[in-house]
Amino acid sequence: MTGISLSELLTSFFILFGLFFVLTGSIGLIRFPDVYTRLHAPTKSATLGVFGILIASIIHQASHGFLGIKEILTTVFLFLTAPVGAHMIARAAYLTGVQPAQQSTTCEFFYILRQKEEDKQDADQNL
Amino acid sequence: MLLPTVTNLALFTITISMALCLWRLIVGPSFPDRVAASDTISTNIVALLIVLSIKFTTQDYFDAVLVIAILGFLSSVALAKFLIGGSVFDRD
Structure with missing residues (x-):
């Protein structure tokens, strides 16, 4: 165990922490x-993973005598913009009528849409 | 020897993760799926560049990191606006 400093150990730990969440x-x-559940995974988990890797980078640069201003700026920017982007994508999917998965039952808007489609299919069959 | 091993493992794993996102980008059944996949790819590029800056102990990558973060956010917002209205900027 010679030659492993504390900063190296902490940097490796935070890299592995972030790596788990990115994967x-x-x-x-x-x-x-479906889209609405798929948006949960990258916007929460991958953002937290990038956060861990940024903490590792801050520790590593500090152990070499640099001050990580840009790392902190990137962290703040990612934490501000990731929910906004995910909200815009989910809103676009909702307003353009992308259907949720079959096992989701609580969205009334899509319940109405599904009901209309079934009525239309019944009308087509009656013709 | 700990830190080079961990950074190489991180580069490998983030590349695997980007390949998974590329699969969703190609296959994805609806257009918002593809937008979410490209957003995740830009987040993964940010992580990849930060790991590279740890590996080589430079601060030169952080300008590229900021630019890619801003471009990823703006591209996903622009694509979402385009999906809703058909135009990115409102004329009224």
Whole structure:
């Protein structure tokens, strides 16, 4: 265990911490059933992962005598903009009528849409 | 030897994660899926550049990090606005 300093240990720990969340976000983007659940994974998990990697970078630069102003700026910017972007994407999906997964039952707007489609199909079958 | 191993592992894992996002970007059934995937890819590029700046112990990558973060946010907002209204800027 010679040659491993405390700052190196902390930097490695925070990199691994952030790495777990970045990979989790991408796996969630693959595995969730529809757009609205898929947006949860990257915007929460990947943002937290980038936050961990930025903390590692701040510790690493501080151990080499630099002050990480731009890291802090990037952290604040990412934490401000990630929810706004996710909200805009979800709003676009909602207003353009992207259907949620079949097992989601509580959205009344899509319940009405689904009901109208079933009525239309019934009308087509009656013709 | 700890830190080079961890940074190499981080570069490998973030590349795998970007490949997963690329799969969603190609396959994604609806257009908002693709917008979310490209947003996640820009977030992953930010993480990749920060890991590179730790690996080489420079501060030169942070200008690129800020620019890519701003461009990723603006592109996803512009695509969402385009999806809703058909135009990015409102004329009224």
